[in-house]
Amino acid sequence: MDARIEALLAQHKLLTDVEPTIVQAPGRVNLLGEHTDYSGGFCMPAALSFNTLIAVSPRTDGVVRVRSVDFDQTAGVEIATLPAKGAGEWKDYPVGVLWALLQRGVAIAGADLTLQGNVPLGSGLSSSASVEVATATALLHVAGVTLTGAEIALLCQKAENLYVGAPCGIMDQFISANGKKDHALALDTRSLSFELAPLPGTVRLVVSNSMVKHSIGGGEYGTRRAEVEAGAAALGVPMLRDATLTDLQRKQSQMPDNVYRRARHVISDSQRVLDGVEALRAGDVRLFGQIMNEAHVSYRDDFEASCDECDLLQTIALALPGCFGARLTGGGFGGCTVNLVEAAASEAFAASLAEKYHAATGIKPDVYVCEIGDGAGVVA
Numbered sequence: 343m344d345a346r347i348e349a350l351l352a353q354h355k356l357l358t359d360v361e362p363t364i365v366q367a368p369g370r371v372n373l374l375g376e377h378t379d380y381s382g383g384f385c386m387p388a389a390l391s392f393n394t395l396i397a398v399s400p401r402t403d404g405v406v407r408v409r410s411v412d413f414d415q416t417a418g419v420e421i422a423t424l425p426a427k428g429a430g431e432w433k434d435y436p437v438g439v440l441w442a443l444l445q446r447g448v449a450i451a452g453a454d455l456t457l458q459g460n461v462p463l464g465s466g467l468s469s470s471a472s473v474e475v476a477t478a479t480a481l482l483h484v485a486g487v488t489l490t491g492a493e494i495a496l497l498c499q500k501a502e503n504l505y506v507g508a509p510c511g512i513m514d515q516f517i518s519a520n521g522k523k524d525h526a527l528a529l530d531t532r533s534l535s536f537e538l539a540p541l542p543g544t545v546r547l548v549v550s551n552s553m554v555k556h557s558i559g560g561g562e563y564g565t566r567r568a569e570v571e572a573g574a575a576a577l578g579v580p581m582l583r584d585a586t587l588t589d590l591q592r593k594q595s596q597m598p599d600n601v602y603r604r605a606r607h608v609i610s611d612s613q614r615v616l617d618g619v620e621a622l623r624a625g626d627v628r629l630f631g632q633i634m635n636e637a638h639v640s641y642r643d644d645f646e647a648s649c650d651e652c653d654l655l656q657t658i659a660l661a662l663p664g665c666f667g668a669r670l671t672g673g674g675f676g677g678c679t680v681n682l683v684e685a686a687a688s689e690a691f692a693a694s695l696a697e698k699y700h701a702a703t704g705i706k707p708d709v710y711v712c713e714i715g716d717g718a719g720v721v722a
């Protein structure tokens with residue numbers, strides 16, 4: 343048996359002797375389309391083989407207990423007296439999902455959950471969505487209820503928005519529920535229709551963590567979101583999805599420069615997802631890499647969501663052999679860059695990138711040559 347699962351089962355024994363089921367839900371890396379998912383636009387994430395595992399056993403007494411192996415803490419709640427809002431703790435993520443499931447009318451009699459994740463926390467790879475979607479998968483399993491991936495994603499987003507209190511879009515939860523091994527997923531965040539686009543076996547995704555995070559409490563995320571909404575209002579449309587770059591240029595003088603540039607990023611990045619799908623359909627990894635590079639420039643200059651460390655990671659990457667494209671991924675202001683690299687060059691690329699970034703900044707980055715994994719499901 344896999345050592346990680348064995349350790350999880352040993353931890354679960356601390357909670358209960360009732361035979362568990364094991365489920366998983368992945369973290370993700372976003373390839374294109376940043377801050378587009380609350381404008382009804384397109385984005386293109388891929389699920390990673392980094393995930394959250396949950397061992398789940400049923401209970402019948404109206405109690406749900408959640409143990410985080412990583413935090414070495416157990417939280418217990420009674421379904422009948424569940425608070426209506428989180429209190430700013432890690433348990434808000436799983437308890438918020440329980441709350442959202444109950445609100446949806448799913449009957450849950452109780453459960454013991456032991457969770458263990460290996461998605462780096464707070465680095466833009468969405469450990470939070472992996473915890474939420476794994477929790478939903480686990481609780482639905484013990485309730486004997488089947489929901490679609492889109493339904494699971496929506497209720498996990500609701501948990502994060504309303505229970506945790508983080509104003510995230512649908513992307514992270516959607517890819518965690520619906521990802522497919524070796525594929526990127528181009529998502530229309532308005533209709534929730536999607537297309538799976540295979541990444542050729544000749545390339546790898548390399549994720550490099552700058553190890554810096556410049557915003558505290560997600561404040562910058564909220565500011566950007568407000569600017570994007572101001573852009574839609576200035577254009578007289580419900581969401582930026584409803585406007586083109588031509589519409590935007592026409593009304594440039596009627597909005598502040600920062601709002602104009604934020605909107606230009608969102609509208610052009612959404613288009614880059616469609617261009618990226620075309621490139622992958624044609625198997626053109628060079629073109630896909632160029633689109634990633636353009637996306638970085640837009641995110642850096644128009645959206646002003648990058649930082650010196652991530653710009654440096656991108657610059658170093660592009661000068662290394664075998665790199666087709668590199669960009670900051672995730673919510674911004676630090677976190678990770680994602681690189682599209684020739685498979686045969688990927689290990690040497692990862693080592694050189696780490697060494698050069700360390701030499702320039704004194705910071706040792708975590709660099710991963712990634713596998714694209716499957717969306718959530720039962721593993722054992």
Ligand code: ADP
Nearest residue numbers: 410412432458459463464465466467468469470
């Ligand atoms: P990201 O989603 O980019 O990793 P977030 O700040 O959105 O960063 O989510 C991180 C939070 O999710 C953690 O602070 C914690 O509350 C919760 N979380 C993630 N993984 C775990 C885990 N293995 N055990 C307990 N809580 C976790």
Ligand code: MG
Nearest residue numbers: 468469470471
């Ligand atoms: Mg998150």
